[in-house]
Amino acid sequence: MSVSTTSHRVEFQDRAKKALQDASLQRALAKARGGFVDHRQDAIDALPEFDAIRDAARDIKNHVLANLDGYLELYEQQVIENGGQVHWARDAEEACQIIAGICKDAEAKTVTKGKSMVSEEMHLNPVLEEAGITVVETDLGEYIVQLAGETPSHIIAPAVHKTREQITDLFHEHHSPLGYTDRVTQREALVNEARSVLRERFVSADVGITGANFLVAETGANVIVTNEGNGDLTSCLPRVHIVTAGIEKIVPSLDDLSVLLRVLARSATGQEFSAYTSLYSGPRRPGDMEGPEAYHVVLLDNGRSRLLGGQYQPMLRCIRCGACLNHCPVYGSIGGHAYGWVYSGPMGSVLTPLLNGFDQSLDLPNACTLNGRCKEVCPVRIPLSDLLLKHRVEQHERRLSPGFGRFLLGAWAWLACRPRLYQGVMALPLRVMHMLGRRRGSLTWLPGASGWTGSRDFPAPARRSFMRQWRSRKVRS
Amino acid sequence: MTETQIDSPIKVGLFVTCLADLMRPQVAFAAVALLERAGCRVRVPRAQSCCGQPALNSGDRASTMNIAKGVIRAFSNDDYVVVPSGSCADTLINKYPDLFRHDVKWAGRAQDLADKTFELTTFLVERLGVELEQVSYPGVCAYHDSCSGLRELAIHQQPRALLQQVQGLSLREVDDGSACCGFGGLFSVKYPDLSGRIVGDKCAQIAQTEADTVLGGDLGCLLNIAGRLRREGSDLKVFHVAEVLAGMTDGPAIGEAESEDKA
Numbered sequence: 001m002s003v004s005t006t007s008h009r010v011e012f013q014d015r016a017k018k019a020l021q022d023a024s025l026q027r028a029l030a031k032a033r034g035g036f037v038d039h040r041q042d043a044i045d046a047l048p049e050f051d052a053i054r055d056a057a058r059d060i061k062n063h064v065l066a067n068l069d070g071y072l073e074l075y076e077q078q079v080i081e082n083g084g085q086v087h088w089a090r091d092a093e094e095a096c097q098i099i100a101g102i103c104k105d106a107e108a109k110t111v112t113k114g115k116s117m118v119s120e121e122m123h124l125n126p127v128l129e130e131a132g133i134t135v136v137e138t139d140l141g142e143y144i145v146q147l148a149g150e151t152p153s154h155i156i157a158p159a160v161h162k163t164r165e166q167i168t169d170l171f172h173e174h175h176s177p178l179g180y181t182d183r184v185t186q187r188e189a190l191v192n193e194a195r196s197v198l199r200e201r202f203v204s205a206d207v208g209i210t211g212a213n214f215l216v217a218e219t220g221a222n223v224i225v226t227n228e229g230n231g232d233l234t235s236c237l238p239r240v241h242i243v244t245a246g247i248e249k250i251v252p253s254l255d256d257l258s259v260l261l262r263v264l265a266r267s268a269t270g271q272e273f274s275a276y277t278s279l280y281s282g283p284r285r286p287g288d289m290e291g292p293e294a295y296h297v298v299l300l301d302n303g304r305s306r307l308l309g310g311q312y313q314p315m316l317r318c319i320r321c322g323a324c325l326n327h328c329p330v331y332g333s334i335g336g337h338a339y340g341w342v343y344s345g346p347m348g349s350v351l352t353p354l355l356n357g358f359d360q361s362l363d364l365p366n367a368c369t370l371n372g373r374c375k376e377v378c379p380v381r382i383p384l385s386d387l388l389l390k391h392r393v394e395q396h397e398r399r400l401s402p403g404f405g406r407f408l409l410g411a412w413a414w415l416a417c418r419p420r421l422y423q424g425v426m427a428l429p430l431r432v433m434h435m436l437g438r439r440r441g442s443l444t445w446l447p448g449a450s451g452w453t454g455s456r457d458f459p460a461p462a463r464r465s466f467m468r469q470w471r472s473r474k475v476r477s
Numbered sequence: 478m479t480e481t482q483i484d485s486p487i488k489v490g491l492f493v494t495c496l497a498d499l500m501r502p503q504v505a506f507a508a509v510a511l512l513e514r515a516g517c518r519v520r521v522p523r524a525q526s527c528c529g530q531p532a533l534n535s536g537d538r539a540s541t542m543n544i545a546k547g548v549i550r551a552f553s554n555d556d557y558v559v560v561p562s563g564s565c566a567d568t569l570i571n572k573y574p575d576l577f578r579h580d581v582k583w584a585g586r587a588q589d590l591a592d593k594t595f596e597l598t599t600f601l602v603e604r605l606g607v608e609l610e611q612v613s614y615p616g617v618c619a620y621h622d623s624c625s626g627l628r629e630l631a632i633h634q635q636p637r638a639l640l641q642q643v644q645g646l647s648l649r650e651v652d653d654g655s656a657c658c659g660f661g662g663l664f665s666v667k668y669p670d671l672s673g674r675i676v677g678d679k680c681a682q683i684a685q686t687e688a689d690t691v692l693g694g695d696l697g698c699l700l701n702i703a704g705r706l707r708r709e710g711s712d713l714k715v716f717h718v719a720e721v722l723a724g725m726t727d728g729p730a731i732g733e734a735e736s737e738d739k740a
Contacts (some may be wrong), residue, residue, distance in 0.1 A: 020674055074601070128531055146713055269659065271600075298658040327656075329657045329659060329678075366622070367660075367664075367668050369657050369661025369664045370664075371656075371661070371673070373628070375628075389534065396535060396536035396537050397536070397548065404535075405667075409535055410530060410535060412531065412532075413532045413540035419526045423526070440707075441729055441734035442703075449666050452673075455674070456673060456705040456708045457705075457708045458700070458704055459731050461499050462500065462501065462502045462503075467523065469502055
């Protein structure tokens with residue numbers, strides 16, 4: 001155990017360090033950061049009742065989670081009534097097998113995908129590719145990431161870590177063989193070229209796989225929200241439509257849906273509404289102009305039901321808006337890939353240990369300043385920083401945190417409970433540090449905290465502590 | 478509890494905080510001066526060291542509760558407890574009651590302490606309605622709002638209201654001012670690369686205000702910011718808000734060399 005936890009710790013720290021030194025990544029992150037924050041603020045300033053809507057959104061999700069079994073069954077009944085099928089997947093592997101099976105039955109050669117973080121969670125693409133199927137991501141960001149052979153680095157902006165120059169290179173490399181030999185560099189030209197390439201793929205796909213922002217229990221509809229319309233082309237054009245979603249995506253009714261939609265886009269991109277909000281309820285009915293012949297919903301548990309009724313249940317309220325990532329100073333410094341799994345930022349740091357195992361991600365809950373901005377901006381009021389602290393408590397109680405750190409902390413805490421002794425013991429190091437730092441006013445190197453002094457000075461302490469000075473003042477007076 | 482009465486001064490216990498105690502005693506002296514000038518009788522119990530945040534934020538609840546019990550005992554006879562730090566005040570006000578939620582013996586005592594504990598600027602503005610005596614600071618100041626104070630205790634207007642009474646002082650707001658400075662207690666030592674990067678961003682935004690002084694209400698953040706500014710060779714001065722309000726800015730600022738070297 002200790003070996004694997006140590007190596008995981010080193011892995012995160014290494015990835016973070018590399019990310020900090022990656023000039024392209026830093027340029028891309030710097031460009032993205034302010035935009036998300038400012039746009040969200042503008043959208044919220046324009047809606048005085050935003051906080052009340054957030055409360056309502058939280059209450060709806062809490063109600064669903066308290067009655068999840070009933071709503072899931074209701075949802076399943078509605079999907080079946082609409083002519084679709086619901087498949088229950090305990091874990092990622094089972095979900096991949098179900099989806100691969102549906103694709104095989106449909107004799108699919110090409111699959112288009114709308115953006116689905118759940119399919120990233122289950123590592124679906126390699127499974128389909130192994131089965132000889134061509135998989136095409138159709139969300140522009142996901143498409144870029146796929147061309148680069150990478151994974152999304154942000155739940156709503158998958159390619160936020162890429163600069164325009166990098167995208168230009170990728171498109172030139174991958175589109176030249178298709179006849180797009182001009183090297184396009186401007187934003188609009190890049191989008192048009194991707195649109196043109198993807199258009200072919202939409203038309204020729206046998207199966208379309210989308211995620212779901214919400215699943216409406218009373219109607220059996222899945223709801224997808226996009227700004228590109230790719231989700232609609234993925235849902236409607238192929239013969240078979242497969243929806244992948246976590247079991248927590250349920251909302252009871254269309255009224256509830258409208259409440260959640262009002263907080264989603266504002267929190268995510270600062271839009272009042274995304275460009276496309278689409279509800280799909282099943283396969284094509286007699287007389288319908290378009291739509292798939294078959295409609296499947298694959299509902300993934302993958303550890304979610306374990307969280308029900310426990311201290312981390314609020315995490316299941318998450319609607320994947322990305323606001324916590326956009327407001328997190330750690331995410332803003334290193335981007336999503338350093339987190340090591342599909343979910344990043346504060347929501348990822350809470351969720352990854354819960355779904356993947358505590359000892360696999362010991363660093364994530366600790367690599368946080370507990371500044372609370374994530375909690376402040378969450379549209380469904382998930383106390384993210386409090387949940388990260390609960391992780392730390394659990395790590396401490398299960399003795400997963402590093403032994404030497406625990407020893408030092410224990411020794412310090414023992415001393416802190418004995419103030420008179422503490423004041424005496426602290427006097428000597430204080431005096432030494434004061435002497436060393438007196439000339440400059442600060443120390444450029446500090447034993448035991450060389451990390452701190454690697455990037456900043458350590459201001460020199462006073463010669464004598466306040467408590468000592470106060471006592472002599474009192475004695476004198 | 479008695480409100481302001483001329484013949485019976487308000488009894489205030491000062492929770493010094495470990496950083497003011499060890500790193501910047503002048504912050505605690507400034508707090509004492511401000512409270513005494515406002516007519517309070519200030520007591521500094523000897524039985525105090527730290528509020529326990531390093532243990533709390535490391536997930537060590539048992540150690541934190543041991544430390545907390547000492548703090549609760551030390552201040553049990555004071556009318557009020559005043560803390561020159563938003564983050565330590567938040568620990569006493571919000572975290573202690575939560576820690577002892579299921580403890581029959583201590584829950585009530587933790588809540589009593591929470592109910593009478595105030596962050597310094599909040600106490601001066603909201604409890605005492607202080608009007609500062611003649612105090613001046615000729616400078617352009619950027620105020621850094623610390624995260625716990627801002628988000629858990631809604632400390633934002635209080636220090637600004639007081640600083641407006643300081644002659645010669647003008648205030649500038651930092652762009653994206655509610656963003657963290659990257660201190661995070663032990664975070665700054667456990668993840669120094671991340672912490673250093675975040676404080677670098679913060680200092681760049683502070684520099685954009687063209688202020689000559691950075692003020693704040695939490696020494697953790699101020700040590701972090703001052704340390705970074707020193708490393709960058711910046712001549713921005715860093716003070717705790719209490720030092721400015723008490724007129725104790727003649728000596729070196731945080732991280733600054735003593736004046737004999739400057740002269």
